[in-house]
Amino acid sequence: MSGVLLHDGRRSGHHGWCTSAIAEGVADGVFLSPFSTPRISVPRSPSGEEVARSVRAAGGEVIFDAMTHARLLPNTNRVDHYDTWELWGPAGLGLETPNQSLQHIERIFAHQHALGAPYLAPTMALEMPQSPTSDNMIAAAEIARGLQGGCWQSLAGTRAFWRAGQRLDAYVGRLAALRAPAWVVTVINEFVADHIPALDDTVAFAGLCRTVHSLSERSRVIVAHADFAGLICVASGADTIGSGWDRGMRVFDPSTFHVSSDDSIRIPASYVTQGGLLAVLRRDTADAIERWNPGLALAIRGGPMPPSDHAERTHHLRVLREVVQAVNVQGDRRMRVHELRTRYADAGQFFDTLIASLPRVVLPSDKKAWRNNQAEALQAYAADEQL
Amino acid sequence: MTPQEIIDTAVAALGVESVTPLVQGGQKFVLRATLSGSDVVVKIVPLPTGPAGDIVRERARREVELLAAVDSDRVVKVLSESVEIGERPDAVAWVEEYLDGNDLSQCMATPWSDDRAFRLLADIARGLQACHDLDVVHRDLSPGNVRQLANERYVLMDPGLARHLAKTALTGTYQPGTAGFRSPEHVPGGDPTPASDIFSLGILAFCARTGRFPVDPSGSESEYFKRLVNDQVPPIQTIDPSVGDDLASVIDRCLRRQPARRYLDGAELITDLEKIGR
Numbered sequence: 001m002s003g004v005l006l007h008d009g010r011r012s013g014h015h016g017w018c019t020s021a022i023a024e025g026v027a028d029g030v031f032l033s034p035f036s037t038p039r040i041s042v043p044r045s046p047s048g049e050e051v052a053r054s055v056r057a058a059g060g061e062v063i064f065d066a067m068t069h070a071r072l073l074p075n076t077n078r079v080d081h082y083d084t085w086e087l088w089g090p091a092g093l094g095l096e097t098p099n100q101s102l103q104h105i106e107r108i109f110a111h112q113h114a115l116g117a118p119y120l121a122p123t124m125a126l127e128m129p130q131s132p133t134s135d136n137m138i139a140a141a142e143i144a145r146g147l148q149g150g151c152w153q154s155l156a157g158t159r160a161f162w163r164a165g166q167r168l169d170a171y172v173g174r175l176a177a178l179r180a181p182a183w184v185v186t187v188i189n190e191f192v193a194d195h196i197p198a199l200d201d202t203v204a205f206a207g208l209c210r211t212v213h214s215l216s217e218r219s220r221v222i223v224a225h226a227d228f229a230g231l232i233c234v235a236s237g238a239d240t241i242g243s244g245w246d247r248g249m250r251v252f253d254p255s256t257f258h259v260s261s262d263d264s265i266r267i268p269a270s271y272v273t274q275g276g277l278l279a280v281l282r283r284d285t286a287d288a289i290e291r292w293n294p295g296l297a298l299a300i301r302g303g304p305m306p307p308s309d310h311a312e313r314t315h316h317l318r319v320l321r322e323v324v325q326a327v328n329v330q331g332d333r334r335m336r337v338h339e340l341r342t343r344y345a346d347a348g349q350f351f352d353t354l355i356a357s358l359p360r361v362v363l364p365s366d367k368k369a370w371r372n373n374q375a376e377a378l379q380a381y382a383a384d385e386q387l
Numbered sequence: 388m389t390p391q392e393i394i395d396t397a398v399a400a401l402g403v404e405s406v407t408p409l410v411q412g413g414q415k416f417v418l419r420a421t422l423s424g425s426d427v428v429v430k431i432v433p434l435p436t437g438p439a440g441d442i443v444r445e446r447a448r449r450e451v452e453l454l455a456a457v458d459s460d461r462v463v464k465v466l467s468e469s470v471e472i473g474e475r476p477d478a479v480a481w482v483e484e485y486l487d488g489n490d491l492s493q494c495m496a497t498p499w500s501d502d503r504a505f506r507l508l509a510d511i512a513r514g515l516q517a518c519h520d521l522d523v524v525h526r527d528l529s530p531g532n533v534r535q536l537a538n539e540r541y542v543l544m545d546p547g548l549a550r551h552l553a554k555t556a557l558t559g560t561y562q563p564g565t566a567g568f569r570s571p572e573h574v575p576g577g578d579p580t581p582a583s584d585i586f587s588l589g590i591l592a593f594c595a596r597t598g599r600f601p602v603d604p605s606g607s608e609s610e611y612f613k614r615l616v617n618d619q620v621p622p623i624q625t626i627d628p629s630v631g632d633d634l635a636s637v638i639d640r641c642l643r644r645q646p647a648r649r650y651l652d653g654a655e656l657i658t659d660l661e662k663i664g665r
Contacts, residue, residue: 130576166616170572173582173646214647 001061002239002328003028004321007225007249008036012044015051017245017313022060026317029061031224031242032115035070035257038081039111045081052115064115065184065224066108067257068095068122069156076257085111095124101140102147109148118182119144119151125188126157129164129171141178153180155211156252158188162207172214182220185212185233192253195271195280196369197229205377206384209236213333213385225252228278228320228370232378234327235340241324245313272312275302275319276350278343279370281362288361289354300350337378337387344375388477390433394418397431397480400470414443419485426485427466433478444471447479453546454483459517461510463534463544486544487537491591492530499595501631505665507533507541508592508637512660514543515588516653519581526579528587529565530594566611567594567604571644574612581652588656589641589649593620596634597627601642619644633663 004027006018014036021027032048041047046054052062066087070076072094089103109119121144126134144151155175162168175183187208189198199205209232212221216237223230224242227250234241243249248256272286273279277300290297290305298304302319306312323343330336348371354362381387388396394416398406403420409428410417418429432447434440447469454465467482491507499507511533518525525532525546532545564573570586572579593601601620604611620642624635637659643649650656 130578166571167576169645169647170577173572173580173649173651176647177580177582177651179651210645214645217648 001028003241003324004317005061005063005222005224005240005242006030006317007242007244008033009244009246009249010036010045011246015046015054017310018051019054019058019060021314021317022055022058024314026314026321027060028240028321029063030055032062032064032117033067034064034082034085034087035067035078036081039084039086048085048111048115052117056116062115062117063120063184063222064108064112064117065120065154066104066111066122068104068108069125069154069186069188070252070254070257072124073254073257075254078257078259087111095122095136095140098139098143101136101143105140105144105147109144109151119148120182120184121145121151121153121180123154123156126155126161129161129167134171138174138178141175141180145178145180150181152182152184153178154184154186155215156186156188158190159201159204162187162204162211163201164207165203168207168211169214172211176214176218180219182222183215184222184224185215185238186224186252187226187229189252189254192247192251192255195247195250197227197251197373198369199229199232199373199377200368202373202376202380205232205373206380209233209377209381210384212236212238213381225250227251228280229374231278231323231327231340232374232381234324235333235336235378236381237333237336239324239328241320243317243320245309245316272301272306273316273319274300274350275322276300277347277354277370278323278374279347279366280316281366285361288358292358296353300354333385334387337382340378341375341382344371344378347371348375388473390416393431393433393472393478396472397429397470397478400472401429401467401480401482403427403429403482420482422466422482428483428485429480430483431472431478431480434476436475440475444476444479447481450546451481453518453521453523456521457517457523459514461514461540461542462517462546463542486534486542488535490531491533491535491541491595494535495530495595495598498598498627501596501634503539504592504596504634504638505660506539507595508588508641508656509660509665510541511543511588511591512653512656514541514653515581515584516657518543518546519584519652519654524579524581525584525587526563526573527565527568528584528591529568530591531565533591566608567600567602569604569611569615570646571615572646574616580646582646582649585641585650585652585656586646589620589638592634592638593623593642596630596638597623599626616644633665637663 006027018030037048038045055062087107091099091103095101112119123137212233213236215221221238222240223233223238226241227243230241270283271280272283306315327336327339330339351367403422406418406420409419416431420429434444451469464484469479469481472478534542568587568590570583572583623630623638
């Protein structure tokens with residue numbers, strides 16, 4: 001099942017919104033996370049089993065991602081729901097030893113089996129392709145494969161990891177030899193300031209695309225916590241993007257897993273998705289575009305102005321899913337890249353028009369963050385591949 | 388011990404007869420002999436003194452152990468245990484089956500036909516599959532390590548630098564492989580995998596079919612390594628348009644710079660060859 005998967009969240013109503021989105025055909029399933037959904041239901045938080053059942057009843061795919069790469073980050077301490085899953089054995093946290101890995105993976109697989117979810121093996125956040133940590137990840141993956149031959153595999157790396165050039169390629173060769181039927185790939189952000197995607201590291205994101213391309217030659221690839229930033233991965237071979245409505249769903253945000261003094265959920269409530277720009281702009285910006293040229297505003301948004309948060313959630317997912325599917329139906333990788341290039345070219349023209357007509361409302365920095373950085377990463381990947 | 392004393396002691400220890408030298412010099416003596424009436428080859432590896440001798444001895448022991456474990460008619464068969472010669476010891480020796488024909492290095496003077504290149508690919512892929520199934524990487528697939536038999540079938544030899552993926556490398560920082568036949572993972576800092584053997588097999592087939600190296604090994608080693616790591620080998624049909632589409636597709640895929648995009652091991656290559664009736 002390709003398209004858009006919704007990441008887990010802790011907002012009241014989250015699971016109901018998920019099943020509605022699936023029922024409305026704007027999302028294709030959910031990632032359940034032990035950080036957001038408890039194993040045993042508590043007030044206002046249904047259990048993983050209940051959520052899986054309702055998502056499946058709505059026709060959605062359920063993936064239980066143990067998020068080990070988040071749990072092992074140094075600052076992670078939001079473990080109230082997480083600990084109810086009892087994912088670690090007596091050997092303790094970590095995937096440094098075969099015992100730790102075996103105990104952890106056995107527990108994850110047992111929960112996935114109970115939830116009727118695919119077996120998805122965990123990973124750590126990788127910073128270098130050639131390091132003890134990356135070797136441990138492969139060792140853990142081999143243990144997982146020994147337990148369940150057809151298990152899916154997680155892969156999570158920082159920008160430094162994706163930037164590692166030939167060393168990354170060599171490591172991906174070792175990963176491909178695991179022959180996982182599906183990969184869930186995540187870009188680890190060390191820090192997330194706001195909802196605007198940070199794809200200015202062209203080399204790293206071209207490396208990500210190259211990796212997705214390589215893995216997708218044999219396997220399904222899902223790009224987790226990606227939203228619009230994941231479209232370049234769909235062009236290079238992924239078939240599904242992880243997204244949602246809150247910042248912690250659209251990007252991998254370490255603060256999601258950390259209890260801090262500023263503990264509010266990052267809600268992008270005052271934003272409106274602009275499908276023609278492949279961007280999410282502030283609602284006052286959307287209003288200004290609407291006042292300036294209602295006809296063009298409609299075309300740029302890709303639908304009527306969403307009058308409520310619920311409508312914006314649906315609008316965003318519908319626009320995102322439409323682009324994912326439009327790329328996915330292309331026959332080969334060259335056509336996939338061409339499809340997205342065309343959309344970035346159109347977005348560039350829309351941005352130029354808006355920047356010229358509403359210079360204090362739509363800024364060149366918006367165009368760079370939402371369109372140029374992505375287009376440059378796509379171009380760097382495509383040039384390397386002669387696509 | 389003198390070389391002759393080593394040979395005499397090895398011949399006696401291994402119980403072979405009718406001994407004649409095949410190759411002498413370099414790192415080993417290779418003798419033709421008979422064992423219980425059958426033609427065999429005796430290999431004797433002199434051991435240097437000091438720690439280097441321990442490494443050579445372990446490598447030879449591993450070669451014999453590996454050959455004994457591999458069950459394929461596309462990999463040379465070992466017929467004895469490795470025997471240590473002398474007190475120190477001064478050498479190790481063992482017996483292998485005798486293979487007629489020639490090393491590939493003596494058979495590549497003129498470009499091959501597509502059919503012959505396919506036979507090389509299919510036979511050596513089967514030999515590699517037997518190694519890769521045991522999690523063993525050959526790491527030095529080159530013309531000197533492939534035998535063309537009189538019936539134009541091919542057999543893999545000399546996995547003396549092979550490495551069990553689950554065991555620590557013996558070679559430290561030494562990079563295995565033969566210039567011209569290395570993969571991008573053979574470059575210092577890299578770690579050859581089964582897909583690296585596939586790359587080297589692709590080079591063998593490319594060279595056999597076109598008479599040219601796909602990655603030019605001339606110039607300094609650092610320049611060669613840079614080309615290996617950075618350059619994608621051009622499609623073989625751009626070098627010789629007469630190469631058939633099927634063969635070109637297989638060789639080009641063997642020679643993808645990124646290991647994940649090659650055949651990952653001998654088994655995957657065989658599956659593809661069988662799909663196209665090879």
